Amino acid sequence: MSVLVTASQTTGPFVAISFEQTQIHDVAPSGVSGERYVIQGRVIDGDGKPVEDAVIETWQANAHGKYAHPEDTREKLLEAAFKGFGRVLTNPQGAFRLSTIKPGRVAGPNDTLQAPHLVVLVFMRGLLKHLVTRIYFPGEASNSEDLILNLVPTERRSTLVARKMSEGVLEWNVVLQGEAETVFFDY
């Protein structure tokens, strides 16, 4: 038996009435181990205008490189307080902000290890289906050996790597169109 996957439809402009109450700005509550970062940025449309109605969802492993999910069967430490999921909305300036820890390295294709990263989903009015992208960390030696990052044309890779603004503060933007367009993935 095979049934059709339900078609995706846009979140529309009023998603905040639901998601505003279920935002998770602080992915790593106090007591969770790992290097702490604030990740902030803006979502920008093809006219360079801020997107005021976007939703950013993030998913990541803990500092030991373990996902809070039964399919991660590697023998690594789980931390009960760390679920790994973030959800934030953009404000009228198109800006968002979340705080988390840098995840450890997780298994990649063909027995490789991936560089530390967050998987990111982006939803908004005007997106009939969500976008999938990633945030990598600046100055990480393992970025150069990450198989997923290496699939991205060299000149576009920087769109996936956050920029260091100050100690513990990173900037990462979602640029929907144009020269600096963020790399989006299709799985």
Place this chain on the structure above:
Amino acid sequence: MNDPRPYRRPSVETQPDYLYPAYKSTVKRAPTKPLVIPPQTLSEVTGPLFGHDDVKPEEADLTAQHAGEPIGERMIMTGRVLDESGNPVPDALIEIWQANAAGRYRHATDAHDAPLDPNFTGCGRVVSDSEGRYRFKTIKPGAYPWRNHYNAWRPAHIHLSIFGHGFLQRLVTQFYFPGDPLLEHDPMFMSVPVERARQALIAEFDWGHTMPEHAIAYRFDIVLRGRDATPMERSK
């Protein structure tokens, strides 16, 4: 560690393209550069999990969130969360949001001059049971105008957001009502390429779940991406 068992790619005809100019907001928001197609890794086949402790039972009843009852036609919205192979997806988090019976959202930027209902917020959440079943009680939303094109009206609809068991199963969609004459004029609905996939976005009248002298029921099954067969299953 072995590479994870991948999720099947959605058949293209079931899903809208990012760029669909009849829906004007896609023009400046759809990506213009080619998407990169990577292998699926542990990072995408896993995802946040939810359970019955994450939601309160009263979140499933949008008619009981205020002192009084909301105005409008009471309705039951029910169905199952399945994967492409027809297997139930238990413990799926379903979040819904919608306009009130007059077609107005409780949102600061909704400029439609229809009245707000002090007894209706328009949001609910449930987690599917062991058979993938879910049920909400709500008010049938009204149609409302939007500025996409001259005399544009959105057909009555309820927004749904679903988390399955992996981030690749994530789905946001809309539930429409049978017999709505606005559907064929709605660019969001019409953005879905094939008729069969569009029809699957329209709920069915559900006699069995209709509550006598109280509320009409509509059935809407949600189908999430499924996974490829394991090599062993393939050799059968």
